Amino acid sequence: MVSIVVLGAGVVGLTTAIELKKWNPNLEITIAAHHFPGDLDSSYTSPWAGANWQSFATGQDVELQKIDRSGYDKFMQLAANDPRAGVWIVDNTSYYTKYEVASAKGNLQGFIPWYRDSVKGFKVIEEDKIPFDDVSLGTTFKGVVITVPIYLSYLVQQNKELGNRFQKIPLIKHIKEARTLTNDPDYVINATGLGATKISGVEDRKENFSVKGQTLLVENSADSTISVQGFPGLPDEMLYVMPRRDGGSIIGGCFRPGDESVEEDKELTARLIRRAVKYVPSLINPKFKNNPTKIEIKRVNIGFRPFREDGIRIEVDPKYKWLIHDYGAGAGGYQGSVGMGRKVVEVLQKELSHLKSKI
Numbered sequence: 001m002v003s004i005v006v007l008g009a010g011v012v013g014l015t016t017a018i019e020l021k022k023w024n025p026n027l028e029i030t031i032a033a034h035h036f037p038g039d040l041d042s043s044y045t046s047p048w049a050g051a052n053w054q055s056f057a058t059g060q061d062v063e064l065q066k067i068d069r070s071g072y073d074k075f076m077q078l079a080a081n082d083p084r085a086g087v088w089i090v091d092n093t094s095y096y097t098k099y100e101v102a103s104a105k106g107n108l109q110g111f112i113p114w115y116r117d118s119v120k121g122f123k124v125i126e127e128d129k130i131p132f133d134d135v136s137l138g139t140t141f142k143g144v145v146i147t148v149p150i151y152l153s154y155l156v157q158q159n160k161e162l163g164n165r166f167q168k169i170p171l172i173k174h175i176k177e178a179r180t181l182t183n184d185p186d187y188v189i190n191a192t193g194l195g196a197t198k199i200s201g202v203e204d205r206k207e208n209f210s211v212k213g214q215t216l217l218v219e220n221s222a223d224s225t226i227s228v229q230g231f232p233g234l235p236d237e238m239l240y241v242m243p244r245r246d247g248g249s250i251i252g253g254c255f256r257p258g259d260e261s262v263e264e265d266k267e268l269t270a271r272l273i274r275r276a277v278k279y280v281p282s283l284i285n286p287k288f289k290n291n292p293t294k295i296e297i298k299r300v301n302i303g304f305r306p307f308r309e310d311g312i313r314i315e316v317d318p319k320y321k322w323l324i325h326d327y328g329a330g331a332g333g334y335q336g337s338v339g340m341g342r343k344v345v346e347v348l349q350k351e352l353s354h355l356k357s358k359i
């Protein structure tokens with residue numbers, strides 16, 4: 001029997017453990033991590049996400065497209081068939097301001113994503129159908145919103161039902177410690193997000209860095225996901241509003257590489273509220289889902305996205321043949337989680353078939 005430690009219990013580790021066990025029910029899998037769903041800590045990214053599916057892959061990045069496509073299909077399926085997952089289907093509309101469109105200097109194709117033919121109901125919204133004076137382009141499709149606390153608990157439950165085990169551990173300092181966690185596991189999957197390259201013994205020629213995000217969890221409900229990009233003089237800010245399945249919404253956001261402060265930017269909070277009310281007026285309309293007449297903040301979320309120059313790393317470590325990396329999801333760990341898990345399965349499958357051929 002092959003035994004595996006999945007190191008990390010964020011959306012990536014939990015989903016990878018599920019994909020591995022579904023592929024081969026004989027694998028003995030332990031998920032070992034310092035934080036588990038329910039914990040809130042700035043070094044643990046997954047609880048702070050929005051989250052929705054809106055792939056960031058470029059037209060050329062076929063590998064990331066493949067990873068993200070599995071996520072879209074899986075989340076649409078969960079939304080339709082399993083209410084326990086906390087995922088639901090909502091229209092997802094992106095607006096680009098006149099300023100943003102002018103900055104593209106006529107290259108409008110840049111606003112049309114690679115997934116236009118892979119998702120349901122993709123449409124470009126013509127300027128005369130856009131209800132905002134300062135916006136000149138929009139796109140829309142049938143998307144999903146993942147209610148993060150519910151979905152993370154669901155992943156824990158799925159792992160339990162499949163027979164995977166859990167072990168809460170102190171932060172490990174050297175990657176070799178992961179091999180002492182259970183009875184000498186054959187493989188360790190490094191799904192430690194922001195922690196991945198802080199562990200001694202893990203070497204990566206590419207740079208890993210965090211990108212700060214700030215969102216507001218509010219009582220007000222919206223009817224669909226809306227994002228607006230292109231606020232003059234504020235290139236690291238955008239607006240997104242995502243309605244959560246259990247009521248309320250997430251309002252974001254910002255994208256700040258190198259900013260490690262865990263403090264709320266109060267001026268950003270004020271700008272987010274102003275923008276949300278302008279572009280999604282139903283948020284403060286009591287006739288819509290009994291909304292309050294002003295934005296009621298339940299919590300300000302500060303989270304750090306685990307970015308890696310060159311993107312996700314899924315491969316066998318060149319030095320430790322028992323170590324498979326599974327990190328660097330950046331701003332897309334939810335949408336990419338299923339595809340990442342399946343890619344780890346492919347890597348392990350290859351490893352095990354090499355081993356067999358040597359015996």
Ligand SMILES: Cc1cc2nc3c(=O)[nH]c(=O)nc-3n(C[C@H](O)[C@H](O)[C@H](O)COP(=O)(O)OP(=O)(O)OC[C@H]3O[C@@H](n4cnc5c(N)ncnc54)[C@H](O)[C@@H]3O)c2cc1C
Binds near residue numbers: 009036043051171
């Ligand atoms: C504001 C914000 C909005 C976002 N919105 C979206 C969105 O809409 N859609 C989307 O797809 N993604 C979104 N993301 C990105 C997504 O949240 C991340 O990509 C994802 O959560 C990364 O998951 P992970 O499992 O790799 O890391 P984490 O969730 O950070 O999990 C890491 C795990 O490893 C453990 N660990 C780390 N180091 C050690 C160690 N040394 N020893 C033991 N355990 C260790 C931790 O305790 C934890 O269990 C958003 C992120 C932010 C911050």
